[in-house]
Amino acid sequence: MGAYCTEWEDSMKLISHVLTIIVCSVGVAVALKPVAARAQVTIFQKSGPSSDFDAWLQGITLTGQIEGGIDANPARPDNGINFGNFLGDHANQVQLNQVALTLARAIDPTKAEYQIGFTLEALYGSDARYYHLLGISDHMTSDRYQLIPAQAHVDTHLPWLTKGGLNMQAGILQAPMGVETLDPTTRPFYSLAYTSEYSVPFQHVGAMFKWHVIDMLDVTFGIDTGNQTTFGRSDNNDAPAGYFGFNLNNLAHGKLTIIELSRVGPEDSVKVLGSPANHLNRFWNDINATYAITDKLSVTGEFNYLHDDGLRADTTSFVSFLSYKITPTLTFNYRGEIYRDNTGLFVASFLTNRAYMQAVAGIPAPAESAPPTTYGELTLGVTYKPDLGHHIRVFEIRPEIRFDRSLNGTTPFNDGRNTGVFTFGGDAVLGF
Template sequence: MYKKTGCLALFLVAGCLLLPPEGLAQVAVFGKSDKSGMGEWLSGVTLVGQIEGGIMANPARPDNGINFGNFLADHANQVQLNQLEFTLARAIDPSKNAYQIGFTLEGLYGSDARYYHLLGISDRAISDRYQLIPAQAHIDVHLPWLTSGGLDMQAGILQAPMGVETLDPTTRPFYTLAYTSEYSVPFQHVGAMFKWHVNTTVDVTFGVDTGNQTTFGNSDNNHEAAGYFGFNLNGLAGGKLNIIELSRVGPENAIAVLGARADSQMRYWNDINAAYQVNDKLSVTGEFNYLHDDGIRADTYSFVSFLSYKVTPSLTFNYRGEIYRDNTGQFVVSFLSNTAYMGAIAGATVPAEFAPPTTYGALSLGVTYKPDLGHGVRVFELRPEIRFDRSLNGTTPFNDGRNTGMFTFGMDGVLGF
């Protein structure tokens, strides 16, 4: 039997099969004969939309037109539509000690979709720069088990939980991403994630999935599942400090590349970050990441620091500094066609720009202008950014292999409704 299917099925149905009859009755609100209960559940359903676009200029004008080591703003000196997305959702409230069910459905169109596909679902639908993905499609369940905080489950198409920077531009301070966020954390999964609220301070996270951006059968790059485990420490230091540790283990390389041994060659991902709210205006975050891959005998390790200072209620200054080591030169890659990234996940030979083993330093400075416009506008942001990347060990990965450093500047805008 296909091992991933069996492993995932166990997690996906466990929450439902183990529910007592009264629990099933409470969870299946949509099946109640009480119309007021159905109406109450439906009243919690929301629909929001968001659009983001931007440009990252490069005065060096690389011959291949690519800002090396940059996914979301990879095309130098070109304005692009990054995201047009709509999200239909019914959120659950983990603070309520009761059975609850909700869902999230998010569709996304734009250039960012090139890097967030799932094999066999959306990766072959469009070959242009602007592509379409189901960014999220999952059932959310709260189970009042074990402790007063209970257990939360998400099952379906999930955005990977590891790391500080996410796909949603309103949750991160910059248009571009850190190397860590691009190369050393996964992006999308089909699987199930659980969070057990042990007490007000400690959460335990665990889950299983088919692999990073893979699904089942011929749409998988190997035959084994992968999974997460980790913890959150919430409200330390008088409520100012939160710590998140998450580890992941499983094979991620393609059989097309490594042969049958791809099923047994593990990749170990480890990420820990701490966010500290110094005062009402100043917050700092530090992230440490270490990745090891048995199959390709490669390691990456990095440290990223973030600082945000609220100058006024609508203007925030942002800083990000990173040191990132790609020990073999096999992780930091720029993909030179619109379908190359997902082709590489599948194990195909694709047009790409590599660099030798390099220690990267990157500094980004910017501001977020976020006025409250009202009139149905949920969010409006303008984010100018200046970024400098440099090889710290003398290699020349930037500007089509010409330079040890790369200077870029630009801006994106976000409008949510």
């Protein structure tokens, strides 16, 4: 009972800290906007016509975002970990998932002219533990709350080959594969699907290209050092990897979009497999389609298949999403998933704050795993997203209920005791 009380007190303290940060963020946003406007006038206002460089500078934006959440587990696993859950991995504990600041100058791909921009994003919080790059930020701290350069890339638009031209991003990139992303405002739930955690990459150092062939078709390709690796000793093998795929846009009178992306290259560590790791490939394949049935109702389906030559392992999954806008500020969300890990080598929970990146590097790491398992997952939730105005860019509250179950009789949940687990929780997001 004493341990439970201590845990509760710690959680309430963290809730207080998160609420304090949110309140302060609102105050800072409200207070700073007039100052920023005056600063812009001071820097850019000129008596004569503005130059192209002045216009480019005026396109630079600074945004901030904070997210905190909790995944409560009534079974209270002894190790305190929600198995198979990265972002809400600590059961019954509030976490400050993200505090992100983004400085950017966007490009406009609809303009047939040379353009250059950039994106710089720093992220602090518990989510950072899973999005490091080897050799850049993975050794900075062993605390639960960590700091990463979530993005740092140069963006260009080149009016080449076709009317739509070619877009390029080069630097530290967030991986483009899959439906759910690191930014909580782009996905319907606090928690992630198994597919989004174990069968798509997270971060890259490299270059990505998108060629706008025609209005209906974009072609994507790119090259990088590997998933969450960099160069030299900070690469877990000596070979690059890369993407290729396509987007089909505005099908069915603008209601349907289809995105296919494949990836190939060695991803396993030479510390685990030896020199064969440099030529044994991992093949990632993801296709998803989103259809807007009405203005209020949309559905998404995602199919993913991964094969790893070095591990002799496969994962196969299908995820379905449904979103229904009940009112302008309230949306109902559904996610259902079937995920097969045919060797038990992919789905795992990492028991220390640096364990995930140690596994990427090929260093032994404390983790909880399961035998070959077919996972079923159902998540229901709502998103309350009022327009607060007063310089608040976005505000969301997203409660959710989730049920996970082994469909082939294994017991991966709650310290290996149960075939299923029930969790409930959610998060709050504030952006300015």
